[in-house]
Amino acid sequence: MNNPSLPSRRRFLGAAATALGASAFPAGLRPALAGQRSAPPLPLADLAPPADPGEDYWWKVRSQFNIVDGMAFMNNGTLGPTPRVVADEEARIYAEIQADPTNGYRRDELHERRKIVADFIGAEPDEVTYTRSTTEGMNIFGLGLDWREGDEVLMCTHEHNGGIEPYIHARERHGVQIRWVDVPVPPESVDQIVSIYEDAIGPRTRAIMVSHLTYVTGLRMPIRALGELCARRDLYLTVDGAHPLGMIPLDMGDLQCHHYAGAGQKWLMAGTGTGVSWIRRDTMGEVWPLIGAGTYRVDGERRFREDSRKYENTGQRHVPSQFALVKSMEFQNVIGRELIASRVRSLSDRLREGLSEIPGVKLWTSMGDELAAGLTLFSVRDLPMENIQQAILDEDRVFIRTMSTGNLNAVRASTHIYNMPHEVDALLAGVRRIAANPAAAM
Numbered sequence: 001m002n003n004p005s006l007p008s009r010r011r012f013l014g015a016a017a018t019a020l021g022a023s024a025f026p027a028g029l030r031p032a033l034a035g036q037r038s039a040p041p042l043p044l045a046d047l048a049p050p051a052d053p054g055e056d057y058w059w060k061v062r063s064q065f066n067i068v069d070g071m072a073f074m075n076n077g078t079l080g081p082t083p084r085v086v087a088d089e090e091a092r093i094y095a096e097i098q099a100d101p102t103n104g105y106r107r108d109e110l111h112e113r114r115k116i117v118a119d120f121i122g123a124e125p126d127e128v129t130y131t132r133s134t135t136e137g138m139n140i141f142g143l144g145l146d147w148r149e150g151d152e153v154l155m156c157t158h159e160h161n162g163g164i165e166p167y168i169h170a171r172e173r174h175g176v177q178i179r180w181v182d183v184p185v186p187p188e189s190v191d192q193i194v195s196i197y198e199d200a201i202g203p204r205t206r207a208i209m210v211s212h213l214t215y216v217t218g219l220r221m222p223i224r225a226l227g228e229l230c231a232r233r234d235l236y237l238t239v240d241g242a243h244p245l246g247m248i249p250l251d252m253g254d255l256q257c258h259h260y261a262g263a264g265q266k267w268l269m270a271g272t273g274t275g276v277s278w279i280r281r282d283t284m285g286e287v288w289p290l291i292g293a294g295t296y297r298v299d300g301e302r303r304f305r306e307d308s309r310k311y312e313n314t315g316q317r318h319v320p321s322q323f324a325l326v327k328s329m330e331f332q333n334v335i336g337r338e339l340i341a342s343r344v345r346s347l348s349d350r351l352r353e354g355l356s357e358i359p360g361v362k363l364w365t366s367m368g369d370e371l372a373a374g375l376t377l378f379s380v381r382d383l384p385m386e387n388i389q390q391a392i393l394d395e396d397r398v399f400i401r402t403m404s405t406g407n408l409n410a411v412r413a414s415t416h417i418y419n420m421p422h423e424v425d426a427l428l429a430g431v432r433r434i435a436a437n438p439a440a441a442m
């Protein structure tokens with residue numbers, strides 16, 4: 001079946017092939033991209049930023065990715081490119097295990113590295129679980145609670161299936177009710193969002209499930225304020241954090257939620273099959289493991305572990321990807337979490353400010369960083385989203401995705417640390433051209 005978020009393979013490959021030809025490069029871009037191609041992989045320590053990092057520094061960061069030359073990739077909101085050091089780590093562990101399978105689980109090494117994962121999200125090591133995806137993490141919590149018939153969960157209409165579906169299962173199996181809330185696009189304020197959730201709380205509401213950043217419009221939800229609301233009303237707060245992990249600094253202690261699940265393959269750029277789930281220490285006793293595993297032997301009896309490893313035993317795992325997850329955190333730690341967040345912010349601001357000045361463009365994402373971060377959703381007049389995506393890819397060599405959730409007809413751009421300002425400008429130039437002459441994109 002065709003995935004509507006992707007342009008046809010034939011046209012994509014055609015565009016990529018053209019992009020490799022020097023004649024396809026905008027004049028100012030060619031030398032820099034040639035430089036990128038020849039840059040050797042650097043030891044992590046060499047990526048430490050100078051006191052005032054300028055574009056030279058960001059070219060150095062960019063040089064550590066194997067992105068197709070001439071292609072501005074702006075969809076790591078779906079799957080991010082992997083820095084070479086991360087891909088090398090995964091390949092190294094894979095080769096080692098193939099050569100010597102005597103210690104294929106590498107449990108002790110991974111357990112030691114749990115501290116790096118925990119520090120990365122402001123948590124304790126015994127609260128974090130290595131997962132294979134956000135979906136797995138969301139299921140750990142959503143299917144792990146003891147639901148009673150008639151219990152209710154609140155969620156907004158822009159949630160992703162990865163977060164929704166555990167509650168569809170809970171509905172079918174245990175009679176849980178889902179109450180949907182509509183959050184305006186874009187909303188007016190944090191207070192407005194919190195009131196919408198608060199007004200929807202009923203006598204049987206037990207939990208709120210919410211994305212930290214919605215995948216649809218990139219709305220940044222006020223997790224801490226929702227956490228305070230949940231604390232006041234004695235509700236669980238479970239957060240789908242597929243996007244923020246690797247995009248903005250996270251501190252579980254500060255967020256005031258009970259559970260948080262993140263993706264490794266998106267903004268962390270750790271590759272597929274990676275993720276993290278966190279459950280607050282005082283809540284773990286209320287959440288069962290997702291599958292029948294995770295016990296260990298105490299005095300001859302099998303008992304549940306009393307830490308986050310009880311959610312982790314899913315049989316033999318793809319261990320190299322878990323090492324890659326940790327390496328991607330080390331990669332980001334060297335650059336600096338605040339610096340990454342500010343670079344993402346500056347590229348996104350550049351894009352949103354540019355889009356807001358183009359007649360005929362509707363911006364669905366809020367300006368500023370209180371209600372937005374690295375994802376930007378927009379429409380160009382009423383043009384079909386696929387046409388916009390394809391025209392931007394063919395003419396401007398920028399890859400963005402389409403978005404039809406909630407009856408939208410829009411396109412979404414992710415701007416991350418391997419993107420450069422001239423790529424944002426190339427996207428803006430394409431949108432300007434299409435908005436000025438929509439007939440050409442029909």
Ligand SMILES: Cc1ncc(COP(=O)(O)O)c(C=O)c1O
Pocket residue numbers: 077078132133134135136160161162163211213214215240242243262263264275
């Ligand atoms: C908000 C959100 N939640 C969950 C998912 C599912 O992620 P995963 O493939 O890691 O399960 C996605 C993927 O795009 C997403 O955007």
